[in-house]
Amino acid sequence: MDTNPTNQEPCCCCEGGKSEETRAPCCHQVFPEEILNYIHECLQHPHSESFLIPILNKIQQHFGYLTPEYLDEVAHLMHIPSAKISGVATFYHLFTFVPRGKNRISVCLGTACYVKGAAKLLERLEDLLKIKEGQVTPDGQFSIDMARCVGACALAPVIIVNDRVYSEVKPDQVEKILQDHGFQK
Amino acid sequence: MATPMEKLLDMRRKAIFRIFEHKFKSPIRITIGSATCENAAGANAVYERFQEWQKKHPTLDVVIGRVGCAGRCDLEPLVTVVAHHQIPVKYMRVNPEKVDKIFESHILNGKVVDEYTMKRQDGPINAERVVTVCGGARCLKNDCLNIEKAFIEGIQKLGLSDRVVVTRSACQGLCEIGPMAYVYPDCVMYKKLTPEIVEHICREHLLKGHSLGEYAWDGERLANRFFPIFGDVHFFGKQLRLTLRNCGVIDPESLDEYLAVRGYEAAAKVLTEMTPQQVIDTVKQSGLRGRGGGGFPTGQKWQFAANQKNDVKYMICNADEGDPGAFMDRSAIEGDPHTILEGLLIAGYAIGAKQGFVYIRAEYPLAVVRLEKAIAEARANGLLGKNIFGSNVDFDIEVRLGAGAFVCGEETALIHSIEGARGMPSPRPPYPAISGLWGKPTVINNVETVANIPVVILDGAKWFRTLGTEGSKGTKVFALAGKVKNTGLVEVPMGTTLREVVYDVGGGIKDNKAFKAVQTGGPAGGCLPESYLNTPVDYDSLTAAGSIMGSGGMIIMDENTCMVDVAKFFLDFTQSESCGKCTPCREGTKIMLEILKRITDGKGEESDIPKLEHLAKMIRSASLCGLGQCAPNPVLSTLRYFRHEYEAHIRDKKCPAGVCSALVSYSINPEKCVGCTACRRKCPVTCITGEPKKTHIIDQKACIKCGTCLTVCKFGAVVRS
Numbered sequence: 001m002d003t004n005p006t007n008q009e010p011c012c013c014c015e016g017g018k019s020e021e022t023r024a025p026c027c028h029q030v031f032p033e034e035i036l037n038y039i040h041e042c043l044q045h046p047h048s049e050s051f052l053i054p055i056l057n058k059i060q061q062h063f064g065y066l067t068p069e070y071l072d073e074v075a076h077l078m079h080i081p082s083a084k085i086s087g088v089a090t091f092y093h094l095f096t097f098v099p100r101g102k103n104r105i106s107v108c109l110g111t112a113c114y115v116k117g118a119a120k121l122l123e124r125l126e127d128l129l130k131i132k133e134g135q136v137t138p139d140g141q142f143s144i145d146m147a148r149c150v151g152a153c154a155l156a157p158v159i160i161v162n163d164r165v166y167s168e169v170k171p172d173q174v175e176k177i178l179q180d181h182g183f184q185k
Numbered sequence: 186m187a188t189p190m191e192k193l194l195d196m197r198r199k200a201i202f203r204i205f206e207h208k209f210k211s212p213i214r215i216t217i218g219s220a221t222c223e224n225a226a227g228a229n230a231v232y233e234r235f236q237e238w239q240k241k242h243p244t245l246d247v248v249i250g251r252v253g254c255a256g257r258c259d260l261e262p263l264v265t266v267v268a269h270h271q272i273p274v275k276y277m278r279v280n281p282e283k284v285d286k287i288f289e290s291h292i293l294n295g296k297v298v299d300e301y302t303m304k305r306q307d308g309p310i311n312a313e314r315v316v317t318v319c320g321g322a323r324c325l326k327n328d329c330l331n332i333e334k335a336f337i338e339g340i341q342k343l344g345l346s347d348r349v350v351v352t353r354s355a356c357q358g359l360c361e362i363g364p365m366a367y368v369y370p371d372c373v374m375y376k377k378l379t380p381e382i383v384e385h386i387c388r389e390h391l392l393k394g395h396s397l398g399e400y401a402w403d404g405e406r407l408a409n410r411f412f413p414i415f416g417d418v419h420f421f422g423k424q425l426r427l428t429l430r431n432c433g434v435i436d437p438e439s440l441d442e443y444l445a446v447r448g449y450e451a452a453a454k455v456l457t458e459m460t461p462q463q464v465i466d467t468v469k470q471s472g473l474r475g476r477g478g479g480g481f482p483t484g485q486k487w488q489f490a491a492n493q494k495n496d497v498k499y500m501i502c503n504a505d506e507g508d509p510g511a512f513m514d515r516s517a518i519e520g521d522p523h524t525i526l527e528g529l530l531i532a533g534y535a536i537g538a539k540q541g542f543v544y545i546r547a548e549y550p551l552a553v554v555r556l557e558k559a560i561a562e563a564r565a566n567g568l569l570g571k572n573i574f575g576s577n578v579d580f581d582i583e584v585r586l587g588a589g590a591f592v593c594g595e596e597t598a599l600i601h602s603i604e605g606a607r608g609m610p611s612p613r614p615p616y617p618a619i620s621g622l623w624g625k626p627t628v629i630n631n632v633e634t635v636a637n638i639p640v641v642i643l644d645g646a647k648w649f650r651t652l653g654t655e656g657s658k659g660t661k662v663f664a665l666a667g668k669v670k671n672t673g674l675v676e677v678p679m680g681t682t683l684r685e686v687v688y689d690v691g692g693g694i695k696d697n698k699a700f701k702a703v704q705t706g707g708p709a710g711g712c713l714p715e716s717y718l719n720t721p722v723d724y725d726s727l728t729a730a731g732s733i734m735g736s737g738g739m740i741i742m743d744e745n746t747c748m749v750d751v752a753k754f755f756l757d758f759t760q761s762e763s764c765g766k767c768t769p770c771r772e773g774t775k776i777m778l779e780i781l782k783r784i785t786d787g788k789g790e791e792s793d794i795p796k797l798e799h800l801a802k803m804i805r806s807a808s809l810c811g812l813g814q815c816a817p818n819p820v821l822s823t824l825r826y827f828r829h830e831y832e833a834h835i836r837d838k839k840c841p842a843g844v845c846s847a848l849v850s851y852s853i854n855p856e857k858c859v860g861c862t863a864c865r866r867k868c869p870v871t872c873i874t875g876e877p878k879k880t881h882i883i884d885q886k887a888c889i890k891c892g893t894c895l896t897v898c899k900f901g902a903v904v905r906s
Contacts, residue, residue, distance in 0.1 A: 155261075
């Protein structure tokens with residue numbers, strides 16, 4: 001374990017810092033200034049706990065995913081039990097604990113897309129990339145997620161790669177879409 | 186001291202002046218639709234290309250702006266060209282190449298590019314004027330068909346057939362002045378027409394261009410601004426837009442434009458001349474019911490919260506639109522965010538809340554951005570915050586993001602989510618109106634409900650009551666999608682039949698296939714067959730038919746949709762969205778889903794149907810919240826109307842629609858196969874063999890039943906059975 005150069009009090013990752021009373025921020029400074037400032041701003045608010053979800057969201061936007069370390073750090077900073085934070089983080093679909101691929105593919109499986117054959121698109125993607133929904137390719141290039149409904153029902157079925165929306169996709173166009181993002185068979 | 190109303194009128198004057206200076210002085214205005222779906226369809230590239238053209242012609246007086254989504258989603262991006270004294274021209278599916286042509290031909294040379302325009306069903310796009318006769322139920326009783334005939338005859342007699350088009354609209358909510366007709370682009374509304382007056386109008390107005398003030402209606406309704414721009418297109422002409430009145434009409438990022446269309450006037454009126462109780466009474470009298478699905482009377486909900494003696498109360502707008510297949514809340518916020526703020530302000534005043542929240546899905550980034558921008562602009566102009574309009578009323582609004590949990594649409598779960606906890610429902614009572622957010626009295630209203638409030642206040646409860654049916658007043662927005670020709674947002678008066686929505690507005694089924702079912706209410710709703718198409722859309726009729734109004738998703742299914750598969754899809758959704766708190770929902774939906782999977786895999790047993798029915802009844806009566814109580818609806822309604830499909834899956838091991846891959850096989854009819862090799866080349870698992878110009882064969886063992894061969898065969902030789 002590293003010694004803590006700045007804080008007098010031992011933090012979560014220091015020796016002797018595991019006790020209940022320890023509230024010092026982690027000496028490794030897990031979060032960048034921007035997130036720390038945001039958390040402190042939220043703490044000024046009455047009902048600061050209600051900002052837990054926006055804070056987790058900000059962290060995920062920065063790092064791409066959440067880890068137990070991040071959750072513990074939030075627990076320390078916000079004085080909320082870790083158990084509660086992991087309870088919240090695992091409840092909502094927005095939060096992920098797995099790093100996503102460089103190219104994030106979302107297949108919308110809302111009703112309109114489903115009726116128009118989105119399940120076939122997902123199948124085709126899974127076949128081509130040889131991974132399942134929720135997984136990442138071994139080279140980290142692609143990940144497939146399922147979206148509940150992106151609200152573009154009139155363009156159904158849709159696939160979203162990173163921020164680009166492909167509308168009225170047919171199964172045989174899937175390979176071309178992947179190729180646009182550097183996929184090689 | 187100036188009253189709130191005087192202050193508002195002053196603000197509006199200044200806003201209109203600014204808009205006039207920047208926009209309306211120009212002879213040509215080009216507006217480009219801009220919403221999530223429009224942008225997905227390429228609206229940004231179109232906007233940029235128009236700007237490039239504008240730069241190339243710096244002396245040309247043209248204004249380019251953005252508007253929210255008009256709701257004709259499958260034809261996006263939409264571009265509207267508005268010129269003085271001309272009917273606005275609507276271009277559809279515009280791309281940068283089309284922009285070049287539109288700019289060169291239309292903007293520079295005044296020649297409309299016909300082939301890119303949205304078709305006007307009843308006449309040429311370059312007509313000078315359009316006469317729209319209201320064909321709502323009450324006008325029909327007043328013989329509006331004769332009026333329409335009189336117009337057509339008068340126009341023919343005067344030889345104006347090429348220059349004037351006659352169309353018929355759905356009810357425009359102006360029953361007290363019917364039979365009536367609009368004339369565009371002059372925007373004159375003629376009231377209480379008789380064949381004699383019509384003849385007079387034809388001669389003076391349509392021929393010579395002098396509008397006849399003595400027959401014109403000088404009143405104004407909030408809803409009437411949409412029509413002059415879009416009314417001549419069939420899809421829009423059959424609608425009545427109250428909550429979406431400004432979507433596609435104003436720039437959603439401009440407070441000035443909202444003020445110009447009587448924005449915040451309802452709020453000023455309420456703060457100037459109404460007590461909170463009077464506001465509640467007005468909403469009660471209007472008969473407005475919650476549009477989120479439950480249909481609870483809005484005024485009554487407000488009354489419960491208002492009756493609570495507590496210094497702190499909260500007003501929440503529920504924009505956690507989790508229903509797959511519904512996007513009206515997103516469109517409403519993206520197209521007209523200030524309406525939501527104004528509605529919340531009025532509601533907050535009525536119940537005595539100083540703080541409002543909008544709980545919105547994080548999956549709607551553009552809506553969030555526009556909402557936050559609107560809040561900042563409203564604050565900066567004293568329309569939110571402390572001492573609004575100098576009236577000693579304080580009200581502010583915060584945006585809170587949902588994190589993707591369907592159950593958070595439920596009131597108590599939503600409250601827990603705002604509090605920063607897991608979004609799990611609590612037993613009610615106590616209802617949120619008594620003890621809600623942080624234990625304080627809280628009212629939660631859906632986006633559409635809130636958007637109705639300014640209309641109820643300005644146009645009056647009495648007028649609002651004239652729209653709709655006995656138990657359901659006003660209009661309802663539906664997100665029309667699935668296998669229907671015209672997909673998009675549709676707002677119709679309550680009581681319009683499903684048939685009118687699907688066939689008149691929606692244009693019928695895509696590719697002229699046979700209609701099978703219409704699904705309303707999302708995962709909590711049900712599927713209704715063709716024999717129920719004459720059901721009026723209102724809360725009570727849909728419930729009686731075995732579906733629900735829900736938040737307004739309406740998915741159309743054709744002969745190629747398997748109803749067992751659809752039921753499985755919804756159950757799969759509710760099962761994975763079940764929060765797990767109560768056993769009937771957590772375990773019951775899981776077992777129902779297992780049974781449905783078994784049936785679609787061809788392993789169904791005779792006893793499965795009674796089992797499903799038994800479980801459904803149990804889950805319905807024993808679940809804690811609406812999610813569980815409604816979860817069996819898709820299964821029950823499909824069992825009620827499409828039982829034969831379940832039986833075909835179980836007894837004959839066949840999927841009549843050919844969807845469930847375990848029950849489908851593909852083969853090639855040797856008589857029709859010409860050996861073109863198309864299927865062999867496209868087969869993803871290369872299980873088709875055959876020489877060119879010889880019959881091909883599918884290896885049944887290797888076939889993954891993807892159906893590609895069926896799609897690519899041009900000779901109808903691939904058979905699905």
